[in-house]
Amino acid sequence: xxxxxxxxxxxxxxxxxxxxxxxxxxxxxxxxxxxxxxxxxxxxxxxxxxxxxxxxxxxxxxxxxxxxxxxxxxxxxxxxxxxxxxxxxxxxxxxxxxxxxxxxxxxxxxxxxxxxxxxxxxxxxxxxxxxxxxxxxxxxxxxxxxxxxxxxxxxxxxxxxxxxxxxxxxxxxxxxxxxxxxxxxxxxxxxxxxxxxxxxxxxxxxxxxxxxxxxxxxxxxxxxxxxxxxxxxxxxxxxxxxxxxxxxxxxxxxxxxxxxxxxxxxxxxxxxxxxxxxxxxxxx
Numbered sequence: 001x002x003x004x005x006x007x008x009x010x011x012x013x014x015x016x017x018x019x020x021x022x023x024x025x026x027x028x029x030x031x032x033x034x035x036x037x038x039x040x041x042x043x044x045x046x047x048x049x050x051x052x053x054x055x056x057x058x059x060x061x062x063x064x065x066x067x068x069x070x071x072x073x074x075x076x077x078x079x080x081x082x083x084x085x086x087x088x089x090x091x092x093x094x095x096x097x098x099x100x101x102x103x104x105x106x107x108x109x110x111x112x113x114x115x116x117x118x119x120x121x122x123x124x125x126x127x128x129x130x131x132x133x134x135x136x137x138x139x140x141x142x143x144x145x146x147x148x149x150x151x152x153x154x155x156x157x158x159x160x161x162x163x164x165x166x167x168x169x170x171x172x173x174x175x176x177x178x179x180x181x182x183x184x185x186x187x188x189x190x191x192x193x194x195x196x197x198x199x200x201x202x203x204x205x206x207x208x209x210x211x212x213x214x215x216x217x218x219x220x221x222x223x224x225x226x227x228x229x230x231x232x233x234x235x236x237x238x239x240x241x242x243x244x245x246x247x248x249x250x251x252x253x254x255x256x257x258x259x260x261x262x263x264x265x266x267x268x269x270x271x272x273x274x275x276x277x278x279x280x281x282x283x284x
Contacts (some may be wrong), residue, residue: 002049006220008056009078010034010048013041019082020284023075025092025117027160027195029184032133035172039277043088044284049078053096053194055184066194067200072100077163079108083216087284091115092241093198101225106227107187112253113231113280116238116266118245119252121224123225126245128216133242137206139163143199149192157185159277161193172270210232213244226253232281233259233276235268 001007010030018219019028037046050057052074053066076096079086088109095117102109105157110195126133142148152160161178164170175180185191207213230253232246250256259279264271 002081005058007052007058007078007170008050010037010050012037013044015045017043017045018044019086021075021079021082021086021088021160022046022048023094023097024050024054024086024092024095025091026193026198027082027164027185028092028181029257031055031180031184031229031268035273036276038109039273040280043281045082047082049075050184051094052102053197054191056187059188059191059194061194063197063200063254064196067233068096068100068202069104071097071198072104076105076108079105084108087113088209089113089115089280091185092117092266095256096120099224102226102228102230109228111229111231111284113233113283115276116235116239116241117232119226119249121219121252122248123223123241124204124219125205125248126242127206128152128213130210131244132205133182133245135209136240136242138209139166139240140204142197142205143196149190149196150221151195152196153185153190153192157182157192160185160190166266168237168267170267172267193219206264206268219257221252224252227255229255229257229283231257231259231279233261233268233279235261235264235266235271237263237265259283 024032030050033048038047052071053059085108088098095114099119105240107267203217205213261272261275269276
């Protein structure tokens with residue numbers, strides 16, 4: 001139970017080891033860390049929740065339940081459950097929650113590692129320009145449309161699997177892993193609406209290609225600093241999140257280490273788990 005609500009956790013490693021909290025993105029779930037976590041479980045107690053609205057965790061109805069502050073509150077409660085201070089790892093949307101936790105509750109995060117995820121300030125800057133990142137992120141506007149969950153879940157989630165690939169390598173998605181995702185998406189009558197509500201609740205705005213925004217969100221930049229050591233791991237062939245959206249990250253995270261992985265894309269934690277694990281072990 002977190003904040004009085006049920007959450008499902010995946011765990012690897014002995015509970016006596018230092019906790020490593022691992023936050024998944026869209027459209028995955030806590031079990032998505034099964035490639036990477038066993039490679040770290042000799043040194044860390046790896047804990048990966050199904051986040052709010054995903055898998056077997058609490059999935060309240062209504063977009064208002066998926067504001068970032070509430071998602072962060074869940075993970076702050078989990079950090080307290082794990083002893084009060086954690087090493088934190090986030091991917092994709094999980095990176096957004098991880099950044100939020102490190103910004104709002106710095107005492108709960110000793111070290112922050114992100115894999116192909118973006119800090120909201122440089123990401124919104126690029127989304128507003130109408131350039132390459134805006135074009136790559138048009139799927140966000142598509143997801144936010146009413147009924148997108150019905151379209152994507154039709155034919156046993158065929159369109160969602162197409163969105164999952166986004167011109168990236170899915171050779172790691174074995175039949176068994178595919179079945180795991182289907183089970184998570186369809187749990188308790190279906191989780192896709194609550195998963196997509198994360199996008200609907202986000203204040204970030206996406207410009208149309210070639211049409212810069214005249215009214216980008218006014219973000220509280222003075223409250224968006226990362227004070228702990230920060231590692232950013234990047235699969236260079238990502239077509240959804242582009243490297244330009246990490247430009248200037250040092251302004252917000254002065255203790256930043258960058259590591260790049262070639263021949264990998266957005267799904268680098270599945271494609272090259274050994275390499276990601278080695279980078280994390282060396283840095284953590």
